[in-house]
Amino acid sequence: MNYKRIVYLTFVCSATISLAQTKTQEVLEDFKPSSVNQQGKLFPQVNSQGRVRASILAPEANKVQLDLGGIKYDMVKDAKGIWTGESLPQDEGFHYYQLNIDGASVPDPGTVYFYGAGRLGSGIEIPAVDQDFYALKDVPHGLVSENIYFSKITNSFRRCFVYTPAEYYQNENKRYPVLYLQHGSFEDETGWSVQGKANLILDNLIAAQKANPMIVVMDNGYAYKPQVDNSRPESVFEEVVINEIIPMIDTKFRTIANRENRAIAGLSMGANQTMRIMMNNLNVFSYYGGFSGTSNYPSADAIDVNTFLDGKYKDGKSVNEKIKLFWLGLGTKEPSPFPGSVGAFRNMLEKQGIKYTYYESAETAHEWLTWRRCLNQFAAKIFK
Amino acid sequence: MNYKRIVYLTFVCSATISLAQTKTQEVLEDFKPSSVNQQGKLFPQVNSQGRVRASILAPEANKVQLDLGGIKYDMVKDAKGIWTGESLPQDEGFHYYQLNIDGASVPDPGTVYFYGAGRLGSGIEIPAVDQDFYALKDVPHGLVSENIYFSKITNSFRRCFVYTPAEYYQNENKRYPVLYLQHGSFEDETGWSVQGKANLILDNLIAAQKANPMIVVMDNGYAYKPQVDNSRPESVFEEVVINEIIPMIDTKFRTIANRENRAIAGLSMGANQTMRIMMNNLNVFSYYGGFSGTSNYPSADAIDVNTFLDGKYKDGKSVNEKIKLFWLGLGTKEPSPFPGSVGAFRNMLEKQGIKYTYYESAETAHEWLTWRRCLNQFAAKIFK
Known part of the structure; x- marks a missing residue:
């Protein structure tokens, strides 16, 4: 009983101090x-x-x-x-x-x-102190293409944005690896190329030879089976990614169409979704990036590897062999439940002996500067 | 004196009738x-x-x-x-x-x-009664690419959107003609591919084999020389089009880089701008589309061909030889000064014996349905 009470008092005190400091701070x-x-x-x-x-x-x-x-x-x-x-x-x-x-x-x-x-x-x-990495500079710029398609699975028109690196149009025979990159909840396919500045981050990384040229596909994580009655909509995003988006991208763009040249990453809800897609399709992808999220969200409880994601993490050795890079990132100011659930997930990885890279974005919360930094780090490490 | 007064009264009367009719019309x-x-x-x-x-x-x-x-x-x-x-x-x-x-x-x-x-x-x-021509349908869709570039002429970053037809990515050796398509005043490079639905219009025309596959470039018509003092900004859009945009497009995309395979068109202010650019650069373009505008805007006076656009229309025979299609379009409900200035321009063309095509958009004013229809008509007639 006293524990909770103390926490509450502590919270009130620090809030009071913070407000007091701010009020006296001149604008x-x-x-x-x-x-x-x-x-x-x-x-x-x-x-x-x-x-x-x-x-x-x-x-x-x-x-x-x-x-x-x-x-x-x-x-x-x-x-x-x-x-x-x-x-x-x-x-x-x-x-x-x-x-x-x-x-x-x-x-x-x-x-x-x-x-x-x-x-x-x-x-x-x-x-931001490090805003140079996503600044618009006089370097070669890739294109961001709006790509409209009809999904038979959802029975609806959908859209993705596709980044192609600047050199794509100069090397007409070269083929490229592909990163599938997903937004968070209540966001859409525009997020990464607008507020995420994914194209500028890649332009700058590639110009500085810190990342290999790659294609980036940014689709919409909301995809549902056509509803026949008033039952709860059933997400079919994984099926759309595997059976519609990837074959379309491999047809329309000069991709290297194998698992060694495919990465998948996402932020928050997108980290959760793409982790499931990755683990269910290790024959399709070989790099994973989870920005501010994991599939045990929102739980901070210890993960039972026998049941979590149908036991996909049980055989740590096999996971290490299949996944070339397992990358996680989180802001130091993220609110609950993110530190707890990502922490529980890391504990599981360590217990299973699964290698992973962990990145902390200093002084950022569950917001886009965290995710821009995550992309900047992650994109420099894949396809190498 | 009486003439003005009568016009005023007529206007008031018809407005009154119109309001009275509307008030009795049930919602x-x-x-x-x-x-x-x-x-x-x-x-x-x-x-x-x-x-x-x-x-x-x-x-x-x-x-x-x-x-x-x-x-x-x-x-x-x-x-x-x-x-x-x-x-x-x-x-x-x-x-x-x-x-x-x-x-x-x-x-x-x-x-x-x-x-x-x-x-x-x-x-x-x-x-609209004819909305099918710009509807999103299950036909092959081209891409609309955001293309960022640095202009040395304006000393600023600029952006254009580039439509590439659906087959562009299937025919990797085929080259395409290019339409340069401009927005109106107080609009920007997003206009044609967002409210203009240029990509859907082209997708539908190409799918129905009514238009030949083409690339469409939509840039921003506001381009000024860097200002050194407080003098009035000097437009350099023509220089940007000729010396920067066209060479860039011919480098980045598989274009057929000659005048026979370049068209230029625009709406309102864009019609005025592109007509000047066309007439100053007949070695660069061979098709012209003026949607709701001409370069004598806003005047309805008879045009003096000796002085108008430096006498570019004086030799009608030469104009007919150089321009494969001179196309003008206007909505039937357009307000002054558009019918007057476009009318005066047509009178000049006829006096000079210059061949042109004239299209009227029924029951539309100086708005986007007029321009969608113009594009739909114009794109079906070029590069043939």
């Missing part, structure tokens, strides 16, 4: 327009403390708020009817946010829009 | 979610009269309006704080719109977003 007036604003838009802005300042004309509104990172910050109206307000300092990297105008949650007209949290909404970019 | 309750809504979003909706119904939760708002086609329609709040309202019947096709919440003009959280009117905003799709 530095060095705000600059965010790098993901629409062309010519001056707001939102970010300062050197990582605070976000939003601004919108709403002369007849009663209340306007900046809704960012789970906090709604009240904005203040000036004589011209323009509302302006700042957030507390944010972590480096990319965050989704909205404006709230008299109870209506809407995208900020100042930014470009990103699919996350189950909707197209606003985003803000807090400059 | 039919057969609304369906718009085809360009975000996944799972029920609003906005469109009914069989072409009315748009928007709906948004804004419990504390004083006033919420649907801002569509130059009219702000008041919406009405229910007991749950949800505001709902309908527009008058709209023309078939695609329209940009916004919501206005207590004076704040914001995108509707229900739709996907489109770049137009100088911002990313909401769009609505009114089903």
Whole structure:
């Protein structure tokens, strides 16, 4: 009983200290327009403390708020009817946010829009100490192609984005390995090439000869069997990947179509999904990347290798022989249940003698800077 | 003096009649979610009269309006704080719109977003009688590739989208003709492949063997010399097209790199720009498409062929020899100054004995259904 109580008190105390510190910390007036604003838009802005300042004309509104990172910050109206307000300092990297105008949650007209949290909404970019690895630079740029296809399995049109490296169009006979890369929950096939900056990360890695040129396929992890009644939709993403997406990619692009030249990775829900797909199809893939997620999510309990994923990890030696790289990454600020479930998964790997690489993203939570860094690390290690 | 007065009265009378008719016309309750809504979003909706119904939760708002086609329609709040309202019947096709919440003009959280009117905003799709030609069908689909490049002329990163036909990846030695296709004012390089549906139009034409497979390049018509002082920015789009974009496309893609296999077309501002580029570079292009625009815009005056575009139309016989297809299109409901300036341009062509094709889009104004239809007509006639 006392344990819980102490934890609660500790939490309250640190929160109080943190708020007190922030209140006394002056807002530095060095705000600059965010790098993901629409062309010519001056707001939102970010300062050197990582605070976000939003601004919108709403002369007849009663209340306007900046809704960012789970906090709604009240904005203040000036004589011209323009509302302006700042957030507390944010972590480096990319965050989704909205404006709230008299109870209506809407995208900020100042930014470009990103699919996350189950909707197209606003985003803000807090400059990161290591942002150079995903910066747009004057290096050869690959293409990101929108690829529409009809899935017989789901009986619907689907879409994936395909990154082809810059040299793809100069070496017309060369064939390339393929990384299948998946988004997280309430995101879609646009995530990795828009807020994930996967194309820029690969362009920069390849230009610096840190990664081998590769094709990257980014599809939508939501795929369901056509519903005949009101029963719960049944996910068929694995079947779509194995029986439709991979054969299509191997037909449309100059791939090296074997397991030695296929990797699969994903973030959060995508890490969970791709781990299952990997373990069920070791004849198809030989590299795995799990960014902020594992298939025992959300449990932090010790894993029973006899039952977990139908015993796929029972024979650690066989797993080591088949998987060339088993790679896991996590941000140091990730909330529960991620550290617990990833930790339990690592314990299982170690118990089974399965080799793996573990990466920690410093000072980032369950957000895109963690995943950009994971991709940057992982892509440099595969197909070598 | 009286002439102006009469025009004014006539306008008022017809507006009154129109409003009176509309007020008595019942709103039919057969609304369906718009085809360009975000996944799972029920609003906005469109009914069989072409009315748009928007709906948004804004419990504390004083006033919420649907801002569509130059009219702000008041919406009405229910007991749950949800505001709902309908527009008058709209023309078939695609329209940009916004919501206005207590004076704040914001995108509707229900739709996907489109770049137009100088911002990313909401769009609505009114089903058209001929919508089959731009429908997503189970035919082979080409790719739309995002292509980032650094322009030395503008000293900035730029982007174009490149459509490659479905067969491009099956016929690895075949080379293709190229259409350079431009957006209108306050739009950008995304316009043609998003609200323009250029890729679906080409997919359908090619699948039906109505058009020859071709590459389509959609770039951004705003390109300026780097500014050294506060003087007016100088457009260098023609130089970027001729010296940077075309050489890049001919390097990255399997093009047939000669004038007989290059077309250039654009809508509105893009029609004006591409006509100038065409006439200055008859050694580069041999097909021209002007959708809702000509380079004498906005004038309806008779054109002096000695001075217009430096006398490029003086020798009609030479123009006929060089240009394989001179194609113009216009919607029957386009507002001033388009019918006047396109009409004056056609008079000049006829006076000079220059052959051209003229197409009218029935019952459409200066909007995307006109331009989808123009592309559908034009693409079927080039490279043959």
